[in-house]
Amino acid sequence: MRMGEGVEWALHSCLNLAWAQDGGAVTVARLAAYHDLPAAYLNKQLQALSRAGIVTSVPGPRGGFRLARRPEDVTLMDVVTAIEGPEQAFRCTEIRQQGPHGEMPGNSRRPCAISAAMRRAELAWRRELAARTLADVMSEAERGAPGVPGRVRGWFATASA
């Protein structure tokens, strides 16, 4: 089970957008250059974030992306869902209903216990992601390395000038 690489890119870009927020819109080229990522593909991820209402896009010169909501109003679950899609990782295809064995009475009503257990686990994962916002991650990062946010903002400011 692998999560797409775009999730990591999107999360880092969201943090950078948050730190460089009031410096105007940031182009995808700048965001990509900061981490040496392919700009066109990162653009694709930002489009997904835009469709999800996490960032807003400004076309034309002086355009770019900026955070649509405050960092404390964007959860990690929002970002992951925007990139990876809303469907569950474990997909129950109801194979118990298939096969030559006679129809088991009661099967078609109650969901199979396997599916229920898997969904429970995934719900715990989602709950954990939904409980943590961009602001939480930002403050934790700042606590670990106090100088970084200022540097990030400075880099994006000088870069855009």
Added chain:
Amino acid sequence: MRMGEGVEWALHSCLNLAWAQDGGAVTVARLAAYHDLPAAYLNKQLQALSRAGIVTSVPGPRGGFRLARRPEDVTLMDVVTAIEGPEQAFRCTEIRQQGPHGEMPGNSRRPCAISAAMRRAELAWRRELAARTLADVMSEAERGAPGVPGRVRGWFATASA
């Protein structure tokens, strides 16, 4: 983020093996026929379970698979890990270290907050899966449809005869 289809097959097959346990080894053909699955591919999944020590394989005529441990000693996490592999879904590639910005002091020591948050969420998922065993799922299935386990065992008994 999609989980392989083999996980569902492996879990159902483990349950069937547990219910038909003392009826001797069950061939992969029987297990596959019960759910109308491609036998060769299900065999691949069972090989993975065998390598993980969840089932034991018996070659030759009268051979097949049987559960290596008691159902209460096999967690869902064991099965998922055996099929999907031990690596995490979210892979931190340390993109923060890449790019033209000067080396941020302290970055190389503390893991980035994003990775930490994602790992925390995934740990919750793993913990939930590790807390539930095959025996738990079996008893829950039996509670939902009391007749099923007996039928399953009967079907495998008649099929092998």
Added chain:
DNA sequence: GAATCACTACTCGGATAGGGTGTGTCCGAGTATACATGG
């Protein structure tokens, strides 16, 4: 009649192709800016 041996049939095991999704790239639609031009 009993033991031995070769043979057969059946099973797992790993090596081998095909398809779908993620990954990476490209060019076009749209807009704010800058400049030349006319009043």
Added chain:
DNA sequence: CCATGTATACTCGGACACACCCTATCCGAGTAGTGATTC
């Protein structure tokens, strides 16, 4: 000097190839059983 129209450059947005991993399949290695053969 100021307003206006136009050309331009820059941005996002979606459409287009490539690659990798999951899916699916096949054939070979190994073994228990079976029957014939011999003592």
